[in-house]
Amino acid sequence: MDDNTHSDVIVIGGGAAGLSGALTLARARRSVLVLDDGHPRNAPADGVHGFLSRDGIAPSELVGLGAAEVTGYGATILRTRVTSARPDGAGFVVGTDSGRTFTARRLLVTTGLVDELPDLPGVAPRFGHDVLHCPYCHGWEVRDQPIGVLGTGPFAAHQALLFRQWSDDVTLFLHTAPAPAPDESEQLAARGITVVEGEVAALESSDDRLTGVRLVSGRVVPVRAVTVMPRFTARSDVLTGLGLTTVEHPMGIGTHIETDDRGLTAVPGVWAAGNVTDLLAQVIGAAAAGVMAGAAINADLIADDTRVAVERHRELQQSHVAATGLPERGFAATAGELR
Structure with a gap:
C-alpha cells in the first residue's frame, strides 16, 4: 500500500x-x-x-x-x-x-x-467483566448470582425483568431512574425483584471481584454483578x-x-x-x-463500472464508424480497447 x-x-x-x-x-x-x-x-x-x-x-x-x-x-x-x-x-x-x-x-x-457509563466509583474499571449491559452477551456468565440493576433511566424496570431470566436474585436500585409505574411495580413484585430506593454512591469490590452496591445512606447490598444502561x-x-x-x-x-x-x-x-x-x-x-x-x-x-464501460464502448463505436464508414452493427471492441 x-x-x-x-x-x-x-x-x-x-x-x-x-x-x-x-x-x-x-x-x-x-x-x-x-x-x-x-x-x-x-x-x-x-x-x-x-x-x-x-x-x-x-x-x-x-x-x-x-x-x-x-x-x-x-x-x-x-x-x-x-x-x-x-x-x-x-x-x-x-x-x-x-x-x-x-x-x-x-x-x-x-x-x-x-x-457513556454512569459516573460512579467502581463502574468503569469493571465494565465488561461483572459490570454489564447486555443480558444476551453476558447473562449466562452471571447466572444464578445476585444481580443488581443500576437504574438511570426509563428502561430500568425493563432491564431488571430481562436479567430475572438468568437469576432469581435480582435487585433494582432506582438510583436516578423514575419510580416504576404501577403496572411495572406489579410485574417486578410478581417476579420477586426487590426495589431499593435512594441513590447509589459506589460499587464495592474485593480480590478483583464485585461484592456490593453502596448507597448514599451507607447501606451496602451484596451483589456479584451489576447491570447498567449506558448512553x-x-x-x-x-x-x-x-x-x-x-x-x-x-x-x-x-x-x-x-x-x-x-x-x-x-x-x-x-x-x-x-x-x-x-x-x-x-x-x-x-x-x-x-x-x-x-x-x-x-x-x-x-x-x-458498467456506466463507464458503456460510455467508452459508444466512443469506440463512433470512432469505428468515422474511420471506416462501416455501420456500428457488428462492431466489437477488444478488452484492451475498452480499458
Whole structure:
C-alpha cells in the first residue's frame, strides 16, 4: 500500500462490521484498505458471546482471525487513526494521524460507538467483566448470582425483568431512574425483584471481584454483578467533513448515523454498518450488517463500472464508424480497447 494510496473502498474501523465488509469486498476482487486505530469498543469484555461457532472467543482473537482472512484475500489493514474524510471529485480523501492521506471511490464507516457509563466509583474499571449491559452477551456468565440493576433511566424496570431470566436474585436500585409505574411495580413484585430506593454512591469490590452496591445512606447490598444502561454515542467526529451528522436514536438511548436497510447514508458513496448506526447490534449482527453493506457497495461500483464501460464502448463505436464508414452493427471492441 506504500506505493498505492488509492482503493476502490476505504473501510474506517476494523471491528466485526468493518472486517466483514472488507472480506466481502475483497472476495469480490475489490481493492480494499481498512484503517483502524486498534481501540475496539468491546476490548474490556472477557469474551464475545452469541457468535455462532465462536462463542466465548476473546474480542482480540476474533479480530485477529478476521484480519488474517481479510488480508488473505488481498486487502490491506493499517493501524492508524483517521482524522479527516471529505469528498474529492468522484471519490473521497481520508487523512490519518500519521500524516498520510488515502483516496477511494467509496467509503464504509464502521467506527462503532462509545459507552457513556454512569459516573460512579467502581463502574468503569469493571465494565465488561461483572459490570454489564447486555443480558444476551453476558447473562449466562452471571447466572444464578445476585444481580443488581443500576437504574438511570426509563428502561430500568425493563432491564431488571430481562436479567430475572438468568437469576432469581435480582435487585433494582432506582438510583436516578423514575419510580416504576404501577403496572411495572406489579410485574417486578410478581417476579420477586426487590426495589431499593435512594441513590447509589459506589460499587464495592474485593480480590478483583464485585461484592456490593453502596448507597448514599451507607447501606451496602451484596451483589456479584451489576447491570447498567449506558448512553450510546456514535463515533462520528471524523465524518463532519463528509456532511454526516448524528441524530438521536428513536428509543432515546443515544446518537447514531441514519442509513437505509443496506447501510447507505445520506451522503452518496458513503455507507455505514455496525454500532455506529445500529446502537443495539451484537457482534454477530454488526458482522452481518458489514456483509450487507459490502455487497451493496460492490453492486454500486459495478453499476459505475458498467456506466463507464458503456460510455467508452459508444466512443469506440463512433470512432469505428468515422474511420471506416462501416455501420456500428457488428462492431466489437477488444478488452484492451475498452480499458
